[in-house]
Amino acid sequence: MALPQLSEEQRAANLKKAAEARHARAELREKIKTGQVDLKYVLDSDDPAATRMPVRALIESLPGYGKAKAAKIMDELEISPKRRVQGLGLRQREALLEILSK
Numbered sequence: 001m002a003l004p005q006l007s008e009e010q011r012a013a014n015l016k017k018a019a020e021a022r023h024a025r026a027e028l029r030e031k032i033k034t035g036q037v038d039l040k041y042v043l044d045s046d047d048p049a050a051t052r053m054p055v056r057a058l059i060e061s062l063p064g065y066g067k068a069k070a071a072k073i074m075d076e077l078e079i080s081p082k083r084r085v086q087g088l089g090l091r092q093r094e095a096l097l098e099i100l101s102k
Contacts, residue, residue, distance in 0.1 A: 024049035024082060025057075032061040039100055043093050051086035055079055055096075073099055079094065 006014065028049045031037040042050045042058060059070035073083060077095050079088070088096070 020054070025053050028053065029057065029061040032058070033063060037065070040097060041087070042098065043097065048069050051084065053085050055085055056081060058085060059096075059100070065100075084097070 019098065023070060028042070028047075032039075032042065039058070039062065042053070045051065056070050057075060059065050059073055064069075065073075073096075074083075077092055077099070079092055
């Protein structure tokens with residue numbers, strides 16, 4: 001299936017929308033790092049910045065967690081590296097809260 005041809009205006013609008021989404025996710029990650037927002041809030045949120053965030057990025061945003069710890073936790077919970085927060089099941093959410101709230 002070929003990609004649709006976009007006009008310059010449509011392309012510019014799409015690029016602007018994507019940049020705004022990236023900016024919103026970056027702001028949310030910063031709030032998580034500084035403790036303004038907790039893990040439970042993000043997991044329960046219906047904010048697109050939260051729901052579209054990769055789980056790996058969410059874990060890495062928590063203070064004291066980096067790429068290695070995030071990868072280990074995701075492997076233990078059998079969460080795909082490409083999974084986003086909105087794609088987590090109830091058990092995975094509960095397990096994440098239990099492991100990361102220690």
